[in-house]
Amino acid sequence: EGRWVLGIVCRLSHSPFAAFRQSLSATTEMFNQMRLFFAQLFVGKVNTDDVVGVVGIVSIMSEQSKYGFASLAYLVAIISLNLGLVNLLPLPALDGGRILFVFVRLIFGGRISDKAEAYAHAAGMILLMALMVFLVIKDVKRFVL
Numbered sequence: 001e002g003r004w005v006l007g008i009v010c011r012l013s014h015s016p017f018a019a020f021r022q023s024l025s026a027t028t029e030m031f032n033q034m035r036l037f038f039a040q041l042f043v044g045k046v047n048t049d050d051v052v053g054v055v056g057i058v059s060i061m062s063e064q065s066k067y068g069f070a071s072l073a074y075l076v077a078i079i080s081l082n083l084g085l086v087n088l089l090p091l092p093a094l095d096g097g098r099i100l101f102v103f104v105r106l107i108f109g110g111r112i113s114d115k116a117e118a119y120a121h122a123a124g125m126i127l128l129m130a131l132m133v134f135l136v137i138k139d140v141k142r143f144v145l
Helices: 016-042 054-065 069-087 095-108 114-144
Strands: none
Touching (some): 054 069, 095 114
16 A cells, blocks of 8 residues: 555454354353352452442442443443353252252152242342342442441
């Protein structure tokens, strides 16, 4: 084109297939990082101050919105993936807990009654709500006060 190029040349590609591959790669990396975080959280290698509730999420989203739409969209993707991963944990009141009960019934021939499963899910829901209240109080102390 009659120009001399010195330094770095940007080559931009607009391929849906490349974008799909990159999105799978980014999702896999996010999933692995969250899995590592949960593993470290359960063995006590992560500080519980790194865990936030609803108030903390809103505060972080407000902060990220200052950096533009791409940053906010990436955070929303992380939150969605995190929610899906947490929902699959084998704890009562979560989908993972329901899946666990289905497998237990398959293995043991349905020896667990519907009433026992309902009690387990109710107890899990109470614990989940207690965790949510705890995180909201902790977030309010950290982000609001």
